[in-house]
Amino acid sequence: MSPQPKFVIKNLSFYYGGKRAIHDLSLDIAANEILSVIGPANSGVTTLLRALNRLGDLVPGARMEGEILMDGKSVYDPDVSVTELRRKIGMVFEVPTPLPMSIFDNVAYGPRLIGKANGKSVAESVERVLRKAALWDDVKDRLKTPAMSLSGGQQQRLCFARVLALDPEVVLLDRPCSGLDPISTAKIEESLSQLKEQYTIVVAPHNVQQAARISDRVAFMLTGSLIEENRNVEIFSRPKDQRTSDYVTGRFG
């Protein structure tokens, strides 16, 4: 494990109004690894992911306690720009979310926000990230067509490419494969394992098997608390906590 973790989360609690969704959670996330955060419904997995890129800020009445450090610096530090932070921490949502514009414009959305609009270099980086997301061959002849015309799996790979176009350091994926066909799922999983050299990846897998396939480390959450975090093999072969063991063996979920 690399010396300095990408994220250090210290005593994080997250509230929606009066309701607590995360309870005193501490966790280090190493750089260039794939961390899966697993847990049954309403464990707070999505809330945790959205706290990292400060998307949780947008929810009216939401409140956070504790600290999240990225590269040693609080994400709430006054001289951290939230737009810059979000560019460094890309996010793929649970449902495919193409914006109502062309395939090309979707991918170029992020780069254009910071004025990287000159034709050739944008076109090149669009191609590069579409290749990384295993979508280039599907769409290279119809970049100008609406993104909505793609299949669900293609849309999700497009969203993945759109995040890669930000040239992020971290990629968050919230159940990116729920509702996708097996082929798209396999393609996304494959690109993930290739990409961890470059990125830190935090994923909420859509089931325990997926977590076992793709992750270096696994964190198990239950009703807002972190129960256990460990290397992939440890979690699945020698869980320390009975609840982890029950969950990964499918006794509840």
Next chain:
Amino acid sequence: MRISPRAGERIVKVLIWAAAMLVMAVLVFIVAYILAKGLHVIDWRFLASAPSNMGRSGGISTTIIGTLMVTVTAVVIAAPLGIGTAFYLAEYTRENFVTKIIRFSAESLAGIPSIVYGLFGLIFFVVYLDMRWSVLSGGLTLALMILPTVIRTSEEAIKAVPYIYREVSFSLGATKWQTIIKAVFPSALRGIANGILLSVGRCIAETAAVILTAGSTLRMPTSLFSPTRTMAVHFYILAREGISMENAYGTAALLIILIFLINVVANTLINRFVAKSR
């Protein structure tokens, strides 16, 4: 006697169909009647020459220009104000006292008869601000009249844009303003444009409010400060004073054609834009 569900279904279907047909029939009848009475009056000379002898003879060119000037003035003023207000209400504030006041005012204003706007325009723009009967007075008055509609339809269109588009845009590093311009506005455009179109129609068709604020002269308007007579007012005066039913129907037919044309052209433009941004 009891009716079987299947029979009930059929009866309801027939009733609904009949209602729709009735509405269609009334509409078609009105349009057909006016076009039948007025279409033959319309030719190039009618469009291009000024009215003479109170409108008994000659064309209606000055009233066409007057209508366009007043309507454009109203829309140019009301559209940015109304769309801006709608974005403020929908994106920049939570529900609070101020938004409630704004929304309540807009809703109340929407229910006021147009003649009341005319009276207000007469007292405030024409007399108090000394803008006289003019294109500007008329345009400002109509702007006030359509503002509530523009606000409400725009706000609805903005709120109909899925919330996730905003989240996606933010998650890609956009600022609030970038999100509004690049992700929300294009998706809301069709709804916003529909509200504006509706308002254009109302401006073109308005009589009471314009007759009190823009006047009813038949001279060609040459600036924002000239008085003018719109087509709807012209039609009203021709019919009301019994000057020329013939020319009144001609004017009415042209009004219908104009509104139809504006709708077709605007929809084509919007479709093209939306197709490009989709």
